[in-house]
Amino acid sequence: MTTDTLDWIAKWADYTPDKIAVTSFDSEEKYTYSQIHVYANRLVEKFEELGLQEGDRIAVLAEHSLHYIVLLSACQRSGIIIVPLNYRLSLSDIEMLFLDCSPALLLYSENQKEKLGQLSIPLPKTIHLDVIERYYKDGVDVKPIAVQIKEKNPIFIFYTSGTTGRPKGVIYTNKMMFWNSLNTSMQLGITFRDSTINTLPPYHTSGWNIFITPLLHKGAQIDMVEKFDAERILCLLELNKTTLFMALPTMLAMMQKTEVFNRVNLEHLRFIISGGETVSPSLLKLWKEKKGISIRPGYGLTEAGPSITSLHHDIAMTKPESIGKPNFYLKTKIVLSTGRKARVNEVGEFCIKGNIVSPGYWNNSTETNNKIKNGWLHTGDLVTKDKDGFLFLKGRQDDMYISGGENVHPQEITATLLTCENVMKATVLSVDDPVWGQCGVAFVVLENEKSLKKVKTFVNKKLASFKRPKHIIILDEIPLTSVGKISRKKLLAYYKVYKAKLQP
Template identity: 80%
Template sequence: MGTLDWIAKWADYTPNKVAVTSFDSEEKYTYKDLDAYANKLVEKFESFGLQEGDRIAVLAEHSLHYIVLFCACQRSGMILVPLNYRLSLSDLQALIVDCNPSLLLFSETQKEKLEELAIPLPKTIHLDVIKYYYKNDVVVKSKTYHIKEKNPIFIFYTSGTTAKPKGVIYTNGMMFWNSLNTSMQLGITFRDSTINTLPPYHTSGWNIFITPLLHKGAHIGMVEKFDSERVLCLLELYETTLFMALPTMLGMMQKTEVFKRVNLEKLRFIISGGETVSSSLLKHWKQEKNITIRPGYGLTEAGPSITSLHHEAVMSKSGSIGKPNFYLKTKIVTASGKRARVNEVGELCIKGNIVTPGYWNNSVETKSKIKNNWLYTGDLVVKDKDGFLYLKGRKDDMYISGGENIHPQEITSKLLMCNSVLKAAVLSVSDPVWGQCGVAFVVVKEGKNLNDILAFVKDNLVSFKRPKHIILLEDIPLTSVGKISRKKLLACYKVYKDNLKS
């Protein structure tokens, strides 16, 4: 493989092209700036005694600083560990202990949380200070850096919606092949641009668009926090061509007054995933703005660009996550270990250079998930006769009630077809009679009630698939990356159950 130092290449080819813009600080860095600033930062880190393999943890929002840090870590062989600043103190402490960083960087907004941590900390530096390092210090000598394909560039901690977060090792090689997958499916060029609203502690905040666009010499706009009206205005003002948003975010955007007014004719595609992209969401953006939302699938342990639904098939294959992207292999394995037939449910397995080498400090979990170079994702899918994939939920989520296998995702999708339902999620809980049963959490539309849902369920679901309990909520709780929080839903169920007893 050739050089992985994309920033150095673009600094040579198009030095004055603006690479990143902060819409919060209004700063702009060209590719030449990124190249020079990263070199200065590497030298400063080496003066601290840091070396290849050391971890640099960061407790901060996404910013231009992060992009420079990324470039510096690539060149030095150090590992960038973006910490989830929305975690509780105890969870945050556990991550810091696990990755054992040699340096911890923080932003002003996270300073108070950092001071409350009750564990020994490594050397800590404010992000404003490192900005001084790379913008003002003088480099004594130039140096050529060789970026190694197998070197980790990130450790991403999984969200831990059901268990303890695991540190996923993300290498330079994974990033390269993911960038190719993303670029080929969307036709990305140096003329493209995006606005990143996703957090830095999740792979999507780096590897959906930031690293692929840096690879292509394109432009990246940055905002620290998602604001639906502001983002819509920025998309129009800067004639953005590509955008990534979770379904929840897109729903918030389309409800604003700004949505009706903005001109988004330059926006070629919106990429979405993380949760089911409803057909109503797809239709609304297409009808109102003539914009195609392309659903896809990915996970922290691979890619994350694994599958994509081509824009020409979005409406005809509604509900699908598309087909596998380039440079990877997939197979669907049933519970018995056999290859699944057409329309037969099985676990999606992935093989290729986009798969993680494993979990940080967790060889047991690595061996349980990666077998003979195949990553067993834990996600259940089916493939139709045309080769399109459909998610059926997590393997751990499937439950057996009265001897029948039931997939919560199937029940959720059915509930979302009800005209009275705004949002829905289904989980399983233990049941003294059936072993397990389903619990549906539903947000109803204005003027609707539980009786409307019960009538729909009776008419549209066979008896064994009907949720035993239906709980009405004001909203479906989400994790910090916008996925449905099973922990919070189970807490809601506990309150519901306690109220039944009383």
């Protein structure tokens, strides 16, 4: 791939210079493709003045904003790596990420200024984003710069959430971004006429590579908000005639509970993409019946894509528990622990190969070699494939537990619980059991507590005895991590409290 192939901002600045590229509904600012192009060149010059070189890292402690889009283009042209830090982490966790990526520069927003002052480790040169903005807006015009964007150069380091251990920095390259954009555009038919509202954070791959980078590739429009507010988002989707939207199932559930949900006209919204957790059949049905909108579940991960599989909207109601089929330009296989390829409906590890796979983890060759073998990324996710080729997520390898000698997959139990009309949300974890070795614990959000008896009857009817959760714990809400995934740590804490109450 050449620079012409990868410098999408420069291309659209030439083709449609006055087209709005990004809008912030918080600052009420808009940047055209031409403005981003000029701003990025000024920022490249600033980086050179600061002595930054290809391969250096710029850590960013800030919410998603227009600054980030300019920074993306400037870093591509400079060969510099953006490290978006999770500002919701504890100070010690943030310090750990700093020490791992060793940034040459730190950019921060006003909202994160206080947290920055509380860090106890030596920091690199730090610059407020307002200062950066003044430079690239008020700076003098620079001469055309010689740009050589290399496809193998990293553009991001995304730190995984670390729910199963120490966070790992996933290297995300220009090549990955290009092929992921093609995958996403092919499956959704994205064109320059499309638009989205991004509510996802910048420290997660979804906050960049579900819609932002594919829409920049297509010369489309991206609208941004710093925080998710269900009623506000619904109003903005209608007002701006948004065509594509990405939301976690939890966000969609919050939106449908508002009074605004029944009033807004979302006829321009072609698809809603969802993932990160199980999308319940009831959620698919409600949005389709009430708003005429198809929700397309899918699967992705930080180490690849993230556009890996997608369930076509025509099939969503037929196979609502599926994550769909693999997208374009990648290879997949399902393998058993013995190395044999899985047969139809046989549970195995999902493996991915292609240009959308990360070259590895930053500063962690051991973990890289454990996960990527002969070009195949071993995801650690367990799936099955039915006779029609549709994939079904069964959980993580390290989530599977053995109860009375039988293998049990929590994802399968969760999916079954979500088909019960009395269950609004559910998830299942395993805990040690003195009799069976391990057993399942289900955490559910119910329409009302009186529904518990019906749920237990449903479980006894639908699940084999060894798959039935030994305990069902009612919660007001399923706790989530800062990236919107279910928090195992908090659930286990709830279980400890529950277990203590059972003690005589």
